[in-house]
Amino acid sequence: MVYGALDIGGTKIAGALVDAEGRLLVRHQRPTPSHGSAEELMAAVTGVLDDLAVHPAWASLSCLGIGSAGPVDTVAGTVSPVNIPAWRSFPLVDRVRRHPAVPRGTRPVLVGDAVAMTAAEHWLGAARGATNALCMVVSTGVGGGLVLGGATHPGTSGNAGHIGHITVDQNGPLCPCGGRGCVERFASGTAIAAHALESGWTPPADGAATAAEVAASARAGDPRALAAFDRAGRALAAAIAATAALVELDLVVIGGGVAQSGEVLFGPLRHYLASYAVLDFTRDVPVVPAGLALDAGLIGAAAAGVAALSGTGRSVS
Numbered sequence: 001m002v003y004g005a006l007d008i009g010g011t012k013i014a015g016a017l018v019d020a021e022g023r024l025l026v027r028h029q030r031p032t033p034s035h036g037s038a039e040e041l042m043a044a045v046t047g048v049l050d051d052l053a054v055h056p057a058w059a060s061l062s063c064l065g066i067g068s069a070g071p072v073d074t075v076a077g078t079v080s081p082v083n084i085p086a087w088r089s090f091p092l093v094d095r096v097r098r099h100p101a102v103p104r105g106t107r108p109v110l111v112g113d114a115v116a117m118t119a120a121e122h123w124l125g126a127a128r129g130a131t132n133a134l135c136m137v138v139s140t141g142v143g144g145g146l147v148l149g150g151a152t153h154p155g156t157s158g159n160a161g162h163i164g165h166i167t168v169d170q171n172g173p174l175c176p177c178g179g180r181g182c183v184e185r186f187a188s189g190t191a192i193a194a195h196a197l198e199s200g201w202t203p204p205a206d207g208a209a210t211a212a213e214v215a216a217s218a219r220a221g222d223p224r225a226l227a228a229f230d231r232a233g234r235a236l237a238a239a240i241a242a243t244a245a246l247v248e249l250d251l252v253v254i255g256g257g258v259a260q261s262g263e264v265l266f267g268p269l270r271h272y273l274a275s276y277a278v279l280d281f282t283r284d285v286p287v288v289p290a291g292l293a294l295d296a297g298l299i300g301a302a303a304a305g306v307a308a309l310s311g312t313g314r315s316v317s
């Protein structure tokens with residue numbers, strides 16, 4: 001069995017053929033023409049599929065999963081990625097299905113990128129074997145997905161677990177989503193860097209104003225950098241505590257570039273979580289770093305394709 005996978009992001013469009021153990025047999029990618037036309041974007045997807053289709057394993061293709069930057073609509077098969085402006089309600093599933101190399105009868109399976117990451121972590125990463133887990137991506141933005149009852153839970157339109165846009169401060173800053181005080185406005189890499197700058201932190205002469213540089217300053221003891229991560233960890237803790245109360249989590253997995261900051265983020269997060277998650281059934285939920293890094297999007301897209309193939313909604317195990 002060979003699973004096809006596409007991972008559509010703001011910087012690259014990647015594709016792979018994945019075997020039943022989750023190993024990548026072949027991988028191709030093209031830069032995302034993020035400010036190109038809808039058809040220029042689709043041409044990049046078509047190019048990646050062309051590259052994959054010449055691999056001998058393509059003949060054994062049993063399913064094709066697509067993970068995309070969101071929002072997605074898995075019912076309509078459309079994508080409207082925030083960071084890819086030319087695609088609004090773009091019929092990606094139908095267009096991929098009509099690629100000449102895609103076997104007739106193959107219905108590509110679309111999931112959001114955070115749901116794909118969740119499926120990957122549940123299959124092969126830190127959430128392997130978990131029954132109820134929250135997987136988060138803390139990066140330029142904040143996303144997430146849920147494992148409930150041993151299966152990934154994408155929700156009706158594929159966006160369930162979108163924890164970055166839970167309000168954690170009713171009087172907090174407006175969010176581009178239209179809400180107020182969203183987790184993302186405190187905990188994204190963008191928000192961490194912005195808060196540090198506003199409080200007087202300056203990046204090193206040879207560095208940029210990124211969350212990674214704020215993390216380096218925090219490790220060196222800079223109080224403004226530490227405060228930015230404290231604020232981020234506190235927002236994440238509030239959202240995790242709320243989720244734990246709603247669905248009884250066994251595990252929280254955090255991936256994405258900001259999670260690479262390590263204890264600078266996880267320290268305050270665990271500290272505040274201990275004070276917010278105080279009910280017996282929410283207390284002491286383990287919070288761990290993601291187990292997969294680079295190809296989690298592709299592995300997760302493959303896992304989503306397999307789950308749909310089996311018709312159970314259950315992740316492969």
Ligand SMILES: [Zn+2]
Nearest residue numbers: 165175177182
């Ligand atoms: Zn928001």
